[in-house]
Amino acid sequence: MYPTDPVANLAALIACPSVTPQEAGSLTVLEQQLATLSFEVERPIFSEDGTPDVENLLARYGSAGPHLAFAGHTDVVPPGDLQDWRHPPFAAVVENGRLFGRGAVDMKGGIACFVAAVARLHQRNALPQGQISLLITGDEEGPSVNGTEKLLAYALAQGQQYDACLVGEPTNPDALGDMMKIGRRGSLSGVLTLTGRLGHVAYPHLASNPLRAVAAVLQALQQEPLDNGTPDFQPSNLEVTGIDTGNPAVNVIPARVKLAFNIRFNDVWNVASLKGEVQRRVSEALASSSISGDIAQNLEWRERAGEVFLTRDESLVQSLAGAIEQVTGRHPQLSTSGGTSDARFIKNYCPVVEFGLVGQTMHMANEYVALSDLETLTAIYETFITGWFATHA
Template sequence: MANAPKNLDVVHLTQALITRPSVTPVDAGAMDTVQQVLESLGFTCTRLKFGEIENLYARRGTSAPNLCFAGHTDVVPSGVRNLWRYDPFGAEIHDGAVIGRGAVDMKGGVAAWIAAVSRHDDLSGSQKGSLSFLITGDEEGVATDGTIRVVEWLKDQGEIIDHCIVGEPSSSAQLGDMIKVGRRGSVNATFTVTGKQGHVAYPQRALNPLPVLVDLLGALKARMLDDGYDQFPPSNLEITTIDTGNTATNIIPQDARARINIRFNPAHTGAQLCAWFDEVAAQFAAKTGAQIEVKSTISGEAFLTEASTFVDLIANVIKDTLGLDTDRSTTGGTSDARFIRALCPVVEFGLVGQTMHQINECVAVADLEALTDTYSALIEAYFSKFGSSS
C-alpha cells in the first residue's frame, strides 16, 4: 500500500478491521492493517509490544503542535455465536449498517480518523504541526500492557503530545450529542473475613465470619462519599459479590468474601479510598476478633479536562458540522484517557455507543461518513487555531 489514495473509504477500512478477530489479548493482524495504511499515508510507525499486547505509535511531521488520536483495535468476545444475525467478524452491511464486533467500540472510530487524515497532506505553508496515533490492543483487557506502557515510553523518548482526541464511542443517542471531558476514577476492593468453622447448633464454639462481613459492608455503604463535584455526579459504592462457598446447611463457614467497586469523582483519590478500606477493616477486626484481609486495586483516578480553547474548538466543530450543541460529559466507565491525561489535555469524541459490547453490534454507514467529515473539519480547525507560523 505504498501509494494510498486520498479520501480513503471509511466503510471499507472499518470492514477490514472488523474481519480481524482481535479479542484481547489476540491481535489477529489488526495492528498490521493499521500500520500498513498509516505508512502509506506518510507516517513513521513504531510497534511497541509489551507482554502479549501489540501497540503502535505513529507520527507524521516533526514540528509542534502534535495532535494525537488515541484508540484501540482489541475487542470484547462476541458472545454466543448463534444469537448474532450475521457473523460477528464478517463485517457485512445490512440495512445501512456495518455489523460486527468492534464496529462502534472502536474500530469504526479508528477508521474514521484515518480516513479523515487521508484528506490532509503533510502540513505545510503558514500552518505547521504534526499528527500522531496511539493505538493499543489492551483497552478491553486489564490494560497493564497497553496505553499506560506506551505513555511511559513516550515520556522516556521525550515525545511531546500537545492535545489528544480519544475515539471512544462517546455519543449517546445521536452522533455528536456528547463528548467526554473527564471520567470518574475506579477502585476495587476484596474483603476476606476469616472466623472459625463450627456446628450451627454450637455457635459459642465458632466465630461466624458472615455477620462480621455484613456489618462491615453496611458501614461502608452507610457513608455518604460526597454529594457530587463540579461536572461530576456523586461517587457511588456498589457491592458486586458476596460468597462463602458453603454447601452445607449445618456448618458455620470458616471464611467469607465480598468485593466492592467505587466509581469516584475528583473529591477523592484512589489512595484515600484504599486507606479508608483498611481503616474500617481494622476496626471490625479489633471489635470482633476475626481476621480481615483487604486487597485493593486502583483502576484509574478521576480527572477533568478543564474548559479551554481546545475543548471549545471541538464543540464548535461539532456544532458547525453536525448542527448539535454537544454535552460536555463525565459519565460512563473508565477509558484509556485516564492514562493519556498525564501527557496533555484529552477529550473523547466518537460514534454512538448504544450497541457496544452487545450482540449484533453495528454502526450506521451514515454515521461513519459523518464522523469522518467531522474529524476532517476538526483537524483543519485545530491547525488553523494552534498551528505554528513558519
C-alpha cells in the first residue's frame, strides 16, 4: 500500500521520539514508506570527535536524467515539561482537525507530505522521467556536524549530483503560501575576552578593571550600522548575547570580562570581511579607551560560521512559486529572512529553495499542524515535482 496519506505518514514519524541526535525508529519508518515506492535507501552513520554519532538517510528513485532532491531532518528538539502539553508529545493525537506532536511542523510534517506527493504520482504512474532523492539527517536541531554536510559529500563520492533541492522547513508565518525562502543570511558568532588585572575595589590603582572598556566596545560594535541592507536582504545585525565576568564578589575587581555576540549578515559581507570589520571596531574602541594600555583583548570565533547565499535559479524559484500559487491562490513572498538551515550546506552543491508548513508552533509545547495544511502542502509538492521536471525534460 502506497504512503499517500500525509496524516498517516506524519503520525508514524511523530510516534518515534527522535530527540536530537536519537534516531528512535524515525528513519526506519521513513525507509519502510520509501521502500513501497521503489527507492534505494542507505543509512550512513557519521562520526566526529566530541560530537555524537548520527544516523542519516539517503534515498534515490531512478538512475538517470534530471535530479531533484528533497532535504530535511527527522530529529526534533526536546519537548520540555510534559505538563505543558495537552497530549503526550509523541502520541500524534488528532483533535479538532489538528495533529499534535513534537516535530509536527518542524519538520516531520514536510517529510510526510513530500513522501505522500511522490506516492500519489507513483500510484497514478505519473512520476516524471528522472531522479528523485531524499537527504534526511538526524542532527539539524543539534550541532549539525554529522548530518547534511557529510551526507552531501557521501552522495557526491558515489557519483550523485543534484540539479536542484527543496528543503521542507516550515517557512510560512501565518498561512500556507505566504512565504518561500530563496536564500539565507549568514551567521557569525564570537566571544571577545577583555583581560585586565584582578584587585580589591578599595585599591583600584593596583588593579585594572576591564569593565571600564566595555562601554566603548559595545558602542563601537552596535552604534554604527554594519550596512543599510540590499535589494534582497535586510540590514545586517549584531546582537550582544552575553556579558560575563565570572565574578560573584562585590568587593573584587574582575580580571576579565567576556562579551558573546552573534551577527546575522547580508551579501554586503562574507565571513572573512566581517571578521575583519569586527576586529577593526574592537581595536579602535580599545585604542580610544583611557585604560586601553592595561587591557588585553582576545577575539575567538565560535560555532560554525554560515555564509550568506541567494538562489538565482529562476527555473527552480518559479517552479515552486508557480506550484504554490496554483494550489493556494497566493503569490508567495520570496524571502531571505529568518535563521539558518541546512540549505547553507546544500547551496554548495546545487540551487536550493525552502518551503514547508506554517511555523507558528515550532519548538513550542503543543506543537501542531492543521490536517488541511498537510493535504495542501502535499498538493503543492506534487504540483512542484511535476512542474520542475517539465522544465527539465
